[in-house]
Amino acid sequence: MSKVQLTDLVLRDAHQSLFATRMVTADMLPACEKLDKVGYFALEAWGGATFDSCIRFLNEDPWERLKTLKKALPNTKIMMLLRGQNLLGYRHYADDVVAKFVETAAKDGVDVFRIFDAVNDPRNFKAATEAAKKTGKHIQAAISYAVTPFHTIEKYAELAKQYAAIGADSIAIKDMSGLLKPYVAYDLVRAIKKVTDLPIEIHSHATTGMSVATLTKAAEAGAEILDTVISSLAMGTSHSPTETMVEIFKGTGYDTGLDTGLLLEIAAYFRDVRKNYKKFESSFLGADTRILVSQVPGGMLSNMESQLKEQGASDKIDEVLKEIAVVQKDAGYPPLVTPTSQIVGTQAVFNVLFGRYNRLSGEFQDLLAGKYGACPAPKNAGVVKKALEALKLEGEITHRPADDIPPEYSKLEEEAKKLLGGSTVSVEDVLTLAMFPKVAPGFFKKRSEGPVVFKPEPELPVTASTQAGTGQAARYSVNVNGATYDVVVAPAGTVAVSPAGGTAGGAAAPAPAAASPAAPSGGGAAVNAPVAGTILKHAVAEGTQVNSGDTIVIIESMKMELEIKATGAGKVHFLASPGAAVAAGQPLAELG
Numbered sequence: 001m002s003k004v005q006l007t008d009l010v011l012r013d014a015h016q017s018l019f020a021t022r023m024v025t026a027d028m029l030p031a032c033e034k035l036d037k038v039g040y041f042a043l044e045a046w047g048g049a050t051f052d053s054c055i056r057f058l059n060e061d062p063w064e065r066l067k068t069l070k071k072a073l074p075n076t077k078i079m080m081l082l083r084g085q086n087l088l089g090y091r092h093y094a095d096d097v098v099a100k101f102v103e104t105a106a107k108d109g110v111d112v113f114r115i116f117d118a119v120n121d122p123r124n125f126k127a128a129t130e131a132a133k134k135t136g137k138h139i140q141a142a143i144s145y146a147v148t149p150f151h152t153i154e155k156y157a158e159l160a161k162q163y164a165a166i167g168a169d170s171i172a173i174k175d176m177s178g179l180l181k182p183y184v185a186y187d188l189v190r191a192i193k194k195v196t197d198l199p200i201e202i203h204s205h206a207t208t209g210m211s212v213a214t215l216t217k218a219a220e221a222g223a224e225i226l227d228t229v230i231s232s233l234a235m236g237t238s239h240s241p242t243e244t245m246v247e248i249f250k251g252t253g254y255d256t257g258l259d260t261g262l263l264l265e266i267a268a269y270f271r272d273v274r275k276n277y278k279k280f281e282s283s284f285l286g287a288d289t290r291i292l293v294s295q296v297p298g299g300m301l302s303n304m305e306s307q308l309k310e311q312g313a314s315d316k317i318d319e320v321l322k323e324i325a326v327v328q329k330d331a332g333y334p335p336l337v338t339p340t341s342q343i344v345g346t347q348a349v350f351n352v353l354f355g356r357y358n359r360l361s362g363e364f365q366d367l368l369a370g371k372y373g374a375c376p377a378p379k380n381a382g383v384v385k386k387a388l389e390a391l392k393l394e395g396e397i398t399h400r401p402a403d404d405i406p407p408e409y410s411k412l413e414e415e416a417k418k419l420l421g422g423s424t425v426s427v428e429d430v431l432t433l434a435m436f437p438k439v440a441p442g443f444f445k446k447r448s449e450g451p452v453v454f455k456p457e458p459e460l461p462v463t464a465s466t467q468a469g470t471g472q473a474a475r476y477s478v479n480v481n482g483a484t485y486d487v488v489v490a491p492a493g494t495v496a497v498s499p500a501g502g503t504a505g506g507a508a509a510p511a512p513a514a515a516s517p518a519a520p521s522g523g524g525a526a527v528n529a530p531v532a533g534t535i536l537k538h539a540v541a542e543g544t545q546v547n548s549g550d551t552i553v554i555i556e557s558m559k560m561e562l563e564i565k566a567t568g569a570g571k572v573h574f575l576a577s578p579g580a581a582v583a584a585g586q587p588l589a590e591l592g
Contacts, residue, residue, distance in 0.1 A: 002253065003257065004225070004254045005256065006041060006242060007044055007227050007228070008038070010230045010266075011023075011069070012044045012045050012046060012050055013044060013227075013238070014230075014238050015277070016049050016053075017239070019281045019282075021048075021049045021057075024451050025065045025068055028045075031269045035076065036072070036074065036075050040076055041077070041201075043073060043078060044079040044080070044114070045069050045080070046065070046066050046069075046109075046110060047080035047088060051432075052439070055432065059443065059446050059450065060452075062432070063432070066108045067109055070108065077112050078109050078110055078111050079110070082113055084115055084128055085124045085128065086124075087128075092372070092401050093402075093408070094408040097408055097409050098131060100409055100427060101131075102135065111138060113132045113138065113139055113140065114142050114172055115129060115141055116141075116172075116174055116337070117373060118338065118373075120143060120159055121374050122166060123373060125163070125166055126400070127402060129141070133167055139170075140172050140201065141160075141164075141170075142173070143159055143172065145175040145176070145177075146179070146295070146333070147179050149333070149377070150376045151335075153187055156173075156192070157188075157194065157195050161196055168198060169199075171192060171198050171199070171201070173188065173189075173202050175202070176203075176205060176336070178204060178205040180210070180214050181210060181214065182210060185215075188221075189218050193221070200218075200224060200225070201224070202214070202223050202226050203227040204239070206236065206237070206240055208292055215240055219249070228240050229241065230243070230267045230270055232271035232274060233274065235285070236285045243264065247260060275456040276455055277454060288301070296321060296324055296336065296345075304321075304345055304348075305317055307346070307558045310558075311349070311584055313353060324336075326356075327351065330379060330383050331375060332376060333377040339363070339372075342558075342559050343363045344364075345558075346363075347364040350531075353530070353531065357386060360387060360390060362563065363560050365390050366391075368384045368388075369384070369388055369396055370397035370398065409430070409434075412430050415433060419441055429444070525570065525590060526567075527552065527566060527591065529582045529583065529584060529585065529587075530584065531557045532584045533555040533556050533558070534555060535579060535582060536554045536561065536578065537553075542574055543571050547566065548569055549566065551565055551566075555582065555588075564588060568591050569591070570591030571591065572589050573591075575588055576588050576589075
């Protein structure tokens, strides 16, 4: 029996889980002096979706956030969540980019690198682990936890042994769905302790209502570190309350030694901050026991509901939940964590909308072909064959996927120089462009305007008109030409429009008039968008002669790429340009 340490997730996973990763650095800083006095093992403050959210929604430089937090937390280690060879993006990067990213993150403030791989392939840890070793920082190798016929305690213990061998300083169990049961956690920790003496940290979401008991039993089994969240941002799809765990262990051999009074002061601060983000919060705050059967992470579930609503298919959520289990099995039972949760979930949506595997996303093809690494179990041979044919590959990749990626940092640096118009460019800007090449250019243009500002939404004034009927304001998210706007319609008919995610300086902006999409001229067969999305690129040039089945357009839908094929032979005339947002059924091109 030994003292338990805590890592608080308030600066990263808490707001990612509860209100779409929208917390700005300005709302974190006032609490940092007290957070730094607590005595945590670490504060998880970077990585995951925070990087994406900073540049996509907050107009905030994620590297500056890291540097600022490091200055404000001189006595506490900052932890980041890193997706192995994927870093923070949705693809594998070359080893030189991985090395440069880890080196820069360490220099700017990361003390603990929690590294995981979506399919638990140790080969995908290699580059990040070697780079982190050179910085002298703490390396925590995380096991993505799943409950399938191929994920057993024995296999998890063997995986921990492999992680120890590649240089990990500690092992984490990453239970992203809240599926880790208390007594299973006890047995799992004991099994890992038999094969390695490395410290074990437990990360378990509260989504199913089991996390407090799970953390308690894990500590009893010998887990040295537990992930918690200050109470005002705990539970629901978040994590167990820090104060609760402190009190559970108080007076025992596991006593954390943390000051509950100080923690309550921190909780009070974030209770007020949370009011700024009410519009981003899910209505789900309790325990979602559906996940115990579907095994779908809470965040993935809300994402599926949003995607289906966007496609006008909200009534199909139950079908999609059943289909996710089929797709996960056919893909070789990958754990459902970023990016495999998005890949499997979106393919399940496509299967329900278009028929099973009639349309494969580009990412699902890559997963089946082995481009993300080795999945835990054998895959559906028929679906793999279909993916290999689409990718024009003779067989699945069996070597480390990153071995096929040539060095790319120098090329990315030149692209950044060209984009920013200078002879020199910071390493941070090169890496930002590398992570999110479609979002970064827009961010670089607006960066000087400063971060968005969030404030509690004012209550609508009560008038005779608003008293009629329900008296409730209707809120909508409207996409116009690729830009998303929050629209609030009062019962009296008053309309307020502002860019989604807040505005720089808090100012509102009017929505632009929508441009009408081009209509077919009637001279040829139309090729329509099967789903709502954004045109990434034209796969062929205007006027190209194509045959039926040739790819002519690639669109991004539900964060995945989908190839749109020609429905017949003829010359292509495009009706929508790259970057345009398109609706399901909208004509994209005609064949003449």
